[in-house]
Amino acid sequence: MTIAFFITAGLAALAFVGSGVLKVVRPSAALRASGLTWVDDFSDQTVKLIGVAEVLGGLGLILPILTGIAPWLSPIAGVALTALMIGAVVVDARHRLTIVPALALAILAVAAGILGFLIVD
Template sequence: MTIALWILNGLLALAFIAAGSMKIARPKPALVASGMSWADDFADPTVKLIGAAELVGGLGLILPLLTGIAPILTPIAAAALTVVMVGAIVVHVRRKENATPSIVLGVLSAASAVLGFLVVL
């Protein structure tokens, strides 16, 4: 089970760190122009906050298990990312956009949380 957790968390961390970094680094108009039209509905600091949550959550999937310092934080990070993805699903459904990537990441984050709690506890 530990190997499955590492594989799942590694893939999720790549996705969330990349997405979060992009939201932090790029200005809101550039995000909207690149296809993230949902960002128009939010203030610039809110978009940056979402990006920061994804970045920190992605790091939280890997670092606690890797260092052995407070490994319980890994499934907690996965659960928090699940909540972020539920919010993303709601936004995309309300805007009548494709919510499939958010659904997939949300389900995988939830699976990581369950698997993480089983491995850590």
């Protein structure tokens, strides 16, 4: 069960940290040009905040269990990232964008959260 958690949480963390860093460091115009047309609905600060939430959530999936410091935070990070991705699915659907990436990350976050709850004492 622990191996399954680290595989799912590791994949999710990699995706969320990578995506979040892009949102934090790239301006909204560059994100829009790369196909993320949903950024038009949000201020630059909100897009950056979403990026920070993704980075912190991705790190929160792995670091607490890996370090043994407050390991109960890892499954909570999975739940929080799931909520974030449900919002992403709604926004993508409203903009008639493909919801597959956001839905896949939501499922991965759910799996990591469930597995995290199962392995935390």
